[in-house]
Amino acid sequence: MQSIDIEILAHEEPQPAAASLWRDALRNFLHNRSGQLGLAIVGVLLIVAIFAPIIATHDPIEFRDPNNLIRTPPCVHLLGCPKDQPEYIFGLDGNGRDLFSRVVYAARVSLFIGLSTVTFAIVIGTLLGAVAGTTGGWLENVIMRFMDVLLAFPSLLLAIALVAVLRPFIVTGLSPLLPALFAIGFVSIPVYARIVRASVLTIKEQDFVAADRALGASRTRILFHRILPNSLTPLIVQGTLGIATGILDAAALGFLGLGQQPPHPEWGTMLGTERNSVFNAPHLLIFPGLAIVITVLAFNLIGDGLRDALDPRLNR
Amino acid sequence: MGRFLLRRLVLIIPVLIGIIFVTFVLVHSIPGDPCQAMLGERATPEKCAAFRDRYGLNDNILVQFARYVGTLASGDLGSSIKFSRPVGDILLERLPMTLELTVGAMIFAVVIGIPLGITSAYKHKSPIDAATMVGANLGVSMPIFWLGLLLIGFFGVTLHDTPFQLPTGSRLSTSISSPPSLAVAWHLQSLTGFPKGVLTFFSNTVTFNALVTGRWNVLGDALKHLILPSIALGTIPLAIIARLTRSNLLDVMGLDYIRTARAKGLGERTVVFRHAMRNAMLPLVTIIGLQFGGLLGGAVLTESVFGLPGVGKFLVDSIFARDYPVVQGFTLVIALIFVTVNLIVDISYAYLDPRVRLT
Numbered sequence: 027m028q029s030i031d032i033e034i035l036a037h038e039e040p041q042p043a044a045a046s047l048w049r050d051a052l053r054n055f056l057h058n059r060s061g062q063l064g065l066a067i068v069g070v071l072l073i074v075a076i077f078a079p080i081i082a083t084h085d086p087i088e089f090r091d092p093n094n095l096i097r098t099p100p101c102v103h104l105l106g107c108p109k110d111q112p113e114y115i116f117g118l119d120g121n122g123r124d125l126f127s128r129v130v131y132a133a134r135v136s137l138f139i140g141l142s143t144v145t146f147a148i149v150i151g152t153l154l155g156a157v158a159g160t161t162g163g164w165l166e167n168v169i170m171r172f173m174d175v176l177l178a179f180p181s182l183l184l185a186i187a188l189v190a191v192l193r194p195f196i197v198t199g200l201s202p203l204l205p206a207l208f209a210i211g212f213v214s215i216p217v218y219a220r221i222v223r224a225s226v227l228t229i230k231e232q233d234f235v236a237a238d239r240a241l242g243a244s245r246t247r248i249l250f251h252r253i254l255p256n257s258l259t260p261l262i263v264q265g266t267l268g269i270a271t272g273i274l275d276a277a278a279l280g281f282l283g284l285g286q287q288p289p290h291p292e293w294g295t296m297l298g299t300e301r302n303s304v305f306n307a308p309h310l311l312i313f314p315g316l317a318i319v320i321t322v323l324a325f326n327l328i329g330d331g332l333r334d335a336l337d338p339r340l341n342r
Numbered sequence: 343m344g345r346f347l348l349r350r351l352v353l354i355i356p357v358l359i360g361i362i363f364v365t366f367v368l369v370h371s372i373p374g375d376p377c378q379a380m381l382g383e384r385a386t387p388e389k390c391a392a393f394r395d396r397y398g399l400n401d402n403i404l405v406q407f408a409r410y411v412g413t414l415a416s417g418d419l420g421s422s423i424k425f426s427r428p429v430g431d432i433l434l435e436r437l438p439m440t441l442e443l444t445v446g447a448m449i450f451a452v453v454i455g456i457p458l459g460i461t462s463a464y465k466h467k468s469p470i471d472a473a474t475m476v477g478a479n480l481g482v483s484m485p486i487f488w489l490g491l492l493l494i495g496f497f498g499v500t501l502h503d504t505p506f507q508l509p510t511g512s513r514l515s516t517s518i519s520s521p522p523s524l525a526v527a528w529h530l531q532s533l534t535g536f537p538k539g540v541l542t543f544f545s546n547t548v549t550f551n552a553l554v555t556g557r558w559n560v561l562g563d564a565l566k567h568l569i570l571p572s573i574a575l576g577t578i579p580l581a582i583i584a585r586l587t588r589s590n591l592l593d594v595m596g597l598d599y600i601r602t603a604r605a606k607g608l609g610e611r612t613v614v615f616r617h618a619m620r621n622a623m624l625p626l627v628t629i630i631g632l633q634f635g636g637l638l639g640g641a642v643l644t645e646s647v648f649g650l651p652g653v654g655k656f657l658v659d660s661i662f663a664r665d666y667p668v669v670q671g672f673t674l675v676i677a678l679i680f681v682t683v684n685l686i687v688d689i690s691y692a693y694l695d696p697r698v699r700l701t
Contacts, residue, residue: 060479171356171357171360172360174356174357174360175357175360175361175363175364176364178357178360178361178677178680178681178684179361179364179635179673179676179677179680180635180636180637180638180639180676180677180680181635181636181639182636182639182640182642182643183638183639183642183657183673183676183677184673186642186657186658186661187365187368187661187669187673188368189661190661190669191368191369191371270483274483274485277485278485278486278487278643281485281487281643281646282642282643282646282658283658283662284658284661294485294487297485297487297488297491298487301487301491301647304491304494304495304498304499305495305498305499308495308499311488311491311492311495315485315488315491315492318485318488319480319483319484319485319488322483322484322485323479323480323483326479326482326483327479330479
């Protein structure tokens with residue numbers, strides 16, 4: 027009788043409670059105004075990125091204005107631009123390419139950078155944080171002190187230095203964006219490692235984990251079924267904000283010439299190559315810059331909304 | 343307090359060693375023969391052998407690291423390949439600009455950010471509050487370099503030839519010459535070593551130099567040139583500080599002791615500034631310190647946009663020129679500054695909040 031009871035307890039997941047907590051969080055999030063706005067913008071951006079070939083009016087790289095015009099201001103027929111002029115929604119860039127199409131295609135690059143660098147950093151950071159938190163001892167010390175060292179560098183600066191080191195490794199055929207991707211992901215690892223380690227340390231002392239342990243659950247099972255699900259909240263919030271930071275950092279590296287290389291469209295790189303146009307063709311700076319601001323803002327809004335939704339203590 | 347200080351200082355040692363190690367490893371993992379990189383087309387097998395011998399490149403990597411730490415301890419950061427000058431000298435020339443810019447940005451962020459945050463908390467849920475929060479959200483989402491370019495466009499192009507026009511680049515106007523070195527002004531040319539370095543550093547801090555030597559036109563011009571870069575660099579910390587001031591103040595205003603203060607009949611002004619602010623400001627100290635690192639990184643972008651002769655622009659140029667000793671030395675020094683600032687922040691935090699010391 028006794029053993030059956032324990033068996034039942036061991037298999038009884040606290041599903042209903044957990045599910046409704048998440049459902050509550052989701053409902054809170056969907057009712058959160060900044061969350062709604064952020065989600066809507068990201069939705070539009072995703073559509074733009076996925077359907078770029080349909081939305082773009084010209085080829086972003088190959089197209090050149092047939093009359094060899096460059097840096098002409100935007101011309102939209104619907105908005106009163108003379109019909110005899112060719113239509114370029116955001117105008118032409120310094121190479122006679124259509125700026126609108128380039129901005130549209132660049133959405134793909136930026137979203138990819140944001141998502142991939144954060145995924146990379148979360149996976150490695152979670153692994154390091156979980157190992158540090160569960161094993162303890164010298165290994166924990168080594169990992170966490172290394173994270174401290176990485177945090178001692180201003181992150182953009184460390185990313186720049188990393189790109190400097192990695193650039194020579196890029197051989198033909200590899201994307202010149204890779205060093206920047208790795209650098210941005212790498213410098214954000216410590217944040218996630220710290221979050222996960224802190225959650226592991228708190229959660230592993232709690233009664234429901236002790237109960238699991240008493241029932242003979244393995245370390246791995248406790249880690250994956252108890253500890254990690256409970257550290258998800260801060261990871262999700264930080265991850266969303268991390269996408270915003272990643273996109274900003276990538277744009278900064280691109281601006282400095284250390285990210286995506288021309289002629290490939292990337293917002294930061296486009297701003298970097300046309301920086302001197304501020305005096306004669308400001309539209310070349312306004313549109314890619316606005317694209318960055320809108321994208322980063324959207325992820326920041328989602329992050330804020332998630333934080334409010336997932337942490338009931340902050341509700342007011 | 344003494345024990346806290348000691349513990350904090352001891353804890354910083356492994357971080358320092360780690361920083362030195364990371365910069366060392368970074369530069370040593372660059373592929374390719376350093377001899378080829380340094381001598382270029384002049385590299386012959388004999389010359390390279392001599393070169394490797396001279397720089398001890400045949401030794402074990404740990405021996406090389408130990409030697410590197412040794413040279414660092416004697417204050418030597420190596421020499422620039424491109425300019426054949428000690429990296430330390432270049433830093434003394436360029437670091438002041440970056441620090442002036444960083445401090446300028448921080449002053450801008452704090453002076454505007456804290457009052458904004460207070461107003462928004464005080465007028466919670468008012469249009470001012472909403473506008474501040476929207477502005478803060480936009481502020482943290484704006485690329486520094488883009489804001490810089492917009493500022494150049496607005497104050498340099500749109501407002502050209504109006505009284506509101508502001509300088510958009512370089513450190514001083516062409517009509518104004520840099521102030522002479524303080525060593526000359528104070529007849530201290532006989533100084534050598536570390537004191538000389540310190541004096542050179544302050545000489546090159548144009549605003550400081552102009553202030554202490556009373557060159558008001560130079561000071562005014564230098565400050566004017568700092569306005570736009572400081573706004574560009576300070577906007578992100580401004581937004582963060584405003585947001586944090588607001589949320590901290592809102593938290594504190596809900597506490598019992600504030601109710602008590604109000605109940606005993608204190609004026610609202612006294613309640614906010616003398617009671618609530620003291621507790622609300624504490625976390626700000628940490629955030630301001632943390633922002634400093636972001637500012638040092640962002641200074642690279644700001645200097646690049648405004649063409650300022652600071653460490654950031656030089657660092658990026660050195661990366662393209664593969665001038666690795668410069669990359670190594672600059673990264674190291676900036677990280678050290680960041681760590682020092684954080685240490686100061688921690689200590690001041692412990693000084694301000696006794697609870698931190700006791701845990």
